Structures are given as C-alpha cells and as structure tokens.
Amino acid sequence: MKSGEETEHFGELNDLPDDSHFLKPYLLKLRQKAGQEDILCEHLALSDNFLIRFLRARDFDVDLSLKLLINYHRWRRECPEISANLHSSSVLGLLQNNYHGVLKSRDASGSRVLIYRIGQWNPKDFTAYEVFRVSLITSELIVQETDTQRNGLKAIFDLQGWCFAHAFQINASLAKKISAVLTDSFPLKVRGIHLVNEPLLFRPVFAMIRPFLPDKIKQRVHMHGSSFLCSLCQHFPHSILPPEYGGTGPGLDEVCQDWTSFIAQSEEYLHQLSVTGPP
Known part of the structure; x- marks a missing residue:
C-alpha cells in the first residue's frame, strides 16, 4: 500500500x-x-x-x-443544438456512411484513438452541428472508461474530400464551441490531433479555430499532408492502424461499423444524457 x-x-x-x-x-x-x-x-x-x-x-x-x-x-x-439530442438516431445516417470510428486497440501510451473521415460527410444531408454531435456522443461514451480518463485520446482527421461546402458550414461561433470542448469544457485529455490529406481549402477553417486553442493543444496538432503513411506510423503503432493508414489493424470500414453498432447499443445511456443529463 x-x-x-x-x-x-x-x-x-x-x-x-x-x-x-x-x-x-x-x-x-x-x-x-x-x-x-x-x-x-x-x-x-x-x-x-x-x-x-x-x-x-x-x-x-x-x-x-x-x-x-x-x-x-x-x-x-x-449549446442545446448539439448537446440536447444525443440519440444515435439523430446521426445514424452519417455513422452508417462510415464517417467515424474508434480503433479497437489503444496506442502505446494507452490513449483511445478516434478517426474521422470528412469525405464521408455530405453537407447537404448533415450540418456541422450534427457532425459535431457525433464527436460529443463518442466523447460521452469513452469518458466512462477509466483508462481513457487516465490516458486521454488522440484523433485522426482524414480531410480527403474536403470542399467549399464543408468550409461554408464552419463559422466563428461553431469554431469557438469546438475549441471549448477541446480545451476547457469536457473532462478528457486531448493528447494529439493528427490531420491527413488536408487540402489548401482547409487552412482558412483551421486558422479560424486555432486562436481559441491554448498553446498546449496547438503543439499537439500534427499536419501530415497526403504523404502520411510514414509520419503517421511515427506516432501510432503499425499494429493498431488500419491498412488505409499504413497499419496492420482492422480496416476502416470494419472500425466504423463496429463503433456505429456500439453507439446504437448505448442508446439507453445516450437517452438519459439527453433527457436528464449526466448520472
């Protein structure tokens, strides 16, 4: 003792x-x-x-x-437009399009690893607020895990397919709300943010979000570009990354489908959060 x-x-x-x-x-x-x-x-x-x-x-x-x-x-x-309705049904179409997943294995430091595939988000069907709700739903689920409380999370944003329609959805108000969750409004430690396939069109949006981020978070943002296979594996074990990102773990579609199933199975808890708030 x-x-x-x-x-x-x-x-x-x-x-x-x-x-x-x-x-x-x-x-x-x-x-x-x-x-x-x-x-x-x-x-x-x-x-x-x-x-x-x-x-x-x-x-x-x-x-x-x-x-x-x-x-x-x-x-x-x-922010009731994001937090008041955490039911999986509100974002099921986006999830079923394999937009988001959580890797089955943690990285070497014990962090949860989240993946977002922007190209799977059709702005005609889902607003940026609904997309952000997906992230909040996942955060509320993984924060229940003691290991995640201890070791935080890392996120990989695949920006392949980012276009003007996506950019038009992000305004200064939403950028501030996103940064608030990343920095001082949610009980999870953000250990790393990794961007891959980021186009020039994304830079103005990141420039809008960046001023709201503390220096600690800014230092944890890594831009890998389109030649990310080697650099991404310097931050994550090959064994946990999907083959699409240079690893030997389960493929992206499997990762996304498994996490969508887990969210659906968590509907009772998400309903409680939406109606009465945290337990």
Whole structure:
C-alpha cells in the first residue's frame, strides 16, 4: 500500500482505482466546492464515478476540476443544438456512411484513438452541428472508461474530400464551441490531433479555430499532408492502424461499423444524457 505522501503525486493518484480511499478527500472537496456554485445546484447528486472524471482530467487539482465541471454544465446548457439530442438516431445516417470510428486497440501510451473521415460527410444531408454531435456522443461514451480518463485520446482527421461546402458550414461561433470542448469544457485529455490529406481549402477553417486553442493543444496538432503513411506510423503503432493508414489493424470500414453498432447499443445511456443529463 502506498503511503499518504506518495499518493500526493498525480501519477500515482491517477493509477488508483475509483474506490480507493486515497481519492475520497479529493472527491469530498470537489463536491463541497460544487455545492457553492449556483450553476451546479441542480446536479449535486452526481456520482463519485462522474466527479472523478474531472479530477483525472485536471491532475487532481480540485480548483481546476471545479472550473472544468462548471464549464461542462455551462456548455451543455448554452449549446442545446448539439448537446440536447444525443440519440444515435439523430446521426445514424452519417455513422452508417462510415464517417467515424474508434480503433479497437489503444496506442502505446494507452490513449483511445478516434478517426474521422470528412469525405464521408455530405453537407447537404448533415450540418456541422450534427457532425459535431457525433464527436460529443463518442466523447460521452469513452469518458466512462477509466483508462481513457487516465490516458486521454488522440484523433485522426482524414480531410480527403474536403470542399467549399464543408468550409461554408464552419463559422466563428461553431469554431469557438469546438475549441471549448477541446480545451476547457469536457473532462478528457486531448493528447494529439493528427490531420491527413488536408487540402489548401482547409487552412482558412483551421486558422479560424486555432486562436481559441491554448498553446498546449496547438503543439499537439500534427499536419501530415497526403504523404502520411510514414509520419503517421511515427506516432501510432503499425499494429493498431488500419491498412488505409499504413497499419496492420482492422480496416476502416470494419472500425466504423463496429463503433456505429456500439453507439446504437448505448442508446439507453445516450437517452438519459439527453433527457436528464449526466448520472
């Protein structure tokens, strides 16, 4: 058993199970501070399993965890066009078009790896808000995983097929909402953002989002271009990447279809989030 002094170190706290008695003081302090915030009064029955996500996301700094918790609830309240309807049916057509998937295996650091295929998004059928909802649905599902709370996520955005119709969907307001989730409004650590096949047309959109990102996130954005097979494998093991990205793991279609099935199986939980909010 670790001593109390040893467990003060974040790395060791992060490795402890949710029910460890060493974590109880942090949970108690966060709950007490949350009780003093008007925006959180209606959510005071939140479980320890929910609160610990925010502590892990902020290295068990209670004040920073509280700020993140407040931002999360404020974001959900102020962005109902995205957060109020997390039912899989609202984005099923996009998912069935193999737009998005989550790799079965984690990377070497234990991060979840998400893939988005922009070319599979038809802007005539789905708005950017609906596309963003897909990302929020996945985030709400994977944040339940203790390993993901500890090790965060990395995302690969395949921008092949990006065109003017996509660009016209992204405005400054949406760019700010996207950056908020990436930085200070959701209890997940973003360990890396990897862009492949990015065209010149995408640069103005990224230039709109970039100012809202903190330096830490900016440093984790990697642009691989169309010659990405070698450079992408410098960040991810060959064994987990799909063959389409130079790896030996399951193919993209299989990855996307499996994740679509998982989202569909999670409909009851997503319904609860949409109607009553987090447990």
